[in-house]
Amino acid sequence: MLIEIYKSLLQFFGKQYWWPAETKDEIIIGAILTQNTSWQNVEKAIFNLKKEGFCNLCKIRDVPLEYIQQLIKPAGFYKQKSVYLKEIAKFFANFDENTTDTLQFRKMLLNVKGIGLETADSILLYAFSRPVFVIDAYTIRFLKRKKLFDSSKYEEVQSFFMQNLPNDVELFKEYHALIVKLAKTYCRKNPNCTECPIKCA
DNA sequence: CACCAGGAATGTA
DNA sequence: TACATTCATGGT
Numbered sequence: 001m002l003i004e005i006y007k008s009l010l011q012f013f014g015k016q017y018w019w020p021a022e023t024k025d026e027i028i029i030g031a032i033l034t035q036n037t038s039w040q041n042v043e044k045a046i047f048n049l050k051k052e053g054f055c056n057l058c059k060i061r062d063v064p065l066e067y068i069q070q071l072i073k074p075a076g077f078y079k080q081k082s083v084y085l086k087e088i089a090k091f092f093a094n095f096d097e098n099t100t101d102t103l104q105f106r107k108m109l110l111n112v113k114g115i116g117l118e119t120a121d122s123i124l125l126y127a128f129s130r131p132v133f134v135i136d137a138y139t140i141r142f143l144k145r146k147k148l149f150d151s152s153k154y155e156e157v158q159s160f161f162m163q164n165l166p167n168d169v170e171l172f173k174e175y176h177a178l179i180v181k182l183a184k185t186y187c188r189k190n191p192n193c194t195e196c197p198i199k200c201a
Numbered sequence: 202c203a204c205c206a207g208g209a210a211t212g213t214a
Numbered sequence: 215t216a217c218a219t220t221c222a223t224g225g226t
Contacts, residue, residue, distance in 0.1 A: 018207095030207090031207085032208095034206085034207050034208085035206095035207085035208040035209065036205090036206060036207085036208045036209080036221085036222095037206055037207080037208085037222090037223075037224095038205080038206040038207080038223090038224075038225070039206080039207060040206085040224080040225075041206080041223060041224060041225085042206095042207085044223095044224090045223095073222085073223070074223060074224075075222090075223070076206090076221080076222040076223040076224080077208090077209095077220095077221050077222055077223080078221095078222070078223080079221075079222085080209085080210085080220095080221060080222095081221095081222095084209090113209090113210080114208095114209070114210085115209085116208060116209045116210085117208090117209090118207080118208065118209090119208070119209080122207080134207090136207060136208085137207090137208085138207075176207090177207090180207055183207090184206095184207090
């Protein structure tokens, strides 16, 4: 079922090539900046960071908070997000990816202030290519509307995907991106989904 | 004018 | 455990 839906989305929209970024640090930074924020505004903030050479966690760690705040303002919530960027920068300053399995890694990320379930999984999947399925509000709404799975609990929904799909990082990356693409294209403006490529149940 | 965006922390019951 | 509030900018 889920795999057929994936194929339909892929055929309809094509590959999304998520996550759009040049470096691993940029993915991590973007994952925090995009919390409840449009990607368009995140791009402005990342542009500012790049322009000043601070789209880099080591550099973010060693610069005044106020300086980061000024650069990321277009992404909103700049006071808290500047702290979160500092926190995640400190975390990765002494972390060895190679000696940490995915479950441990996930728990460690969740202990960082500012990193919740979705942000942690986005970092794991897109920055480190760990096989975890990212869930967001679009995904939960999508499953409910299509009457595929009725739950708002993050890890329940995540298990639903991961137990019904092959354990494939590239599949997970594209599938989440396609659900976001679908939501942005149709479901927001048009709840009836008359043009939606996925049939309503 | 209201509403939302690729959430998370905090507080309340 | 389940909700409510707060955080902030920019587009529609």
